[in-house]
Amino acid sequence: MGKPTETRRAEIIEGALAVAAERGVNTVTTQAIADQVGIAQSTIFRHFKSRDEIFSAAVNRTGATMLQTLEPCFSGAGSADQRLCKLIRLQLEYVSNNKGLPRILFSDRLHIESPELKQSVQRVMRNYTSRVSQLLQEGMDNDCFDRSLDPDITASHLVMLIQGLLMRWSVFDFDFDLDSESQPLWEFISRAVRPN
Amino acid sequence: MGKPTETRRAEIIEGALAVAAERGVNTVTTQAIADQVGIAQSTIFRHFKSRDEIFSAAVNRTGATMLQTLEPCFSGAGSADQRLCKLIRLQLEYVSNNKGLPRILFSDRLHIESPELKQSVQRVMRNYTSRVSQLLQEGMDNDCFDRSLDPDITASHLVMLIQGLLMRWSVFDFDFDLDSESQPLWEFISRAVRPN
DNA sequence: TTGATTTGTGATTAACCAATCGCAAATATA
């Protein structure tokens, strides 16, 4: 007991994500988080001003961590199509190990109740899509991808595909193996972006 | 006052969908529905046994109506690719006019809290995907689509795309025109399924 | 060691919620 607040904040965020993953965002009450962490409900408010602040911090933290994990796919070595293929695989792998992320990210609760949080989520999504677009543009320049593509629109379609898959996986309670979806998904995407 | 219960049930379902569309599923309280319809909160329970029963009825009703609307695309006349293109367009158009549907359909609240409702949603989605798969198979037989495609897997990818788009639209609070997304979406899909 | 700040907790509060109940008005039935 008596841990520094930064440690507690991390524990609380983790706890919130764990509860969201296990039982859905709507069950993430301050009491549920406290039980998960092993502290009193009121202790939560020593480290966060409000419940929404927990969600906000969770989105910002996991969003940043995820982008950092995927960074090599955007700026690393290798051809553009190899890196795009790797991005799909890494993305699904990352979410497999962080099930709370799609639950929170796709919960309409957050966006409507907290405009600030909505901004956070939208920023993460825009950032992500923008990087995919750059990767596509790079591949088009190197004839990995079809030059007639619109990189921005195509990027948003790729993000939609991944989001649709993640949402289905989340909504269907993680009852299929996400990692094994990456190969057929890449084959589909590959067909859509390859040069004629 | 004193309307027959079937009329009231329809009004209440409509009211619930309207509130979900405007302010999110989590704000769909019996009080909010009652205000929307213009009746007392307790009157809700004259026509529905519980709040969950309202959601269940809403999903069943709108799910059936949607499949009925899209039926011509699956079993109607025209080439397979024309009908698939039309399906995209009609699907987005339908949801444009029924914004509450994606909000409810993609809410984790329902799936986790009500197993019965989860079954309903999964049945609708499986039915939908299965029909898309049949349409793909038909197009493959007629050389509209590439013969090397796996129709089931490809169908699930098409559904993911649509779901991803709808979710993004819902999450971003309907702040872009959904109908104008159908053309570029079809171009993307067309690339992925066309013969070599 | 002493005094101040931080962290933790139980009790409490005020708001919100789904659902119930008694009673009144409306509607249907005879």
Added chain:
DNA sequence: TATATTTGCGATTGGTTAATCACAAATCAA
């Protein structure tokens, strides 16, 4: 018309929730 059933509503109830507060323990600074 007379009576029974349905529909509507205000008041209420029991449960849940985020957030506050006074007070205690632990940690830190001097």
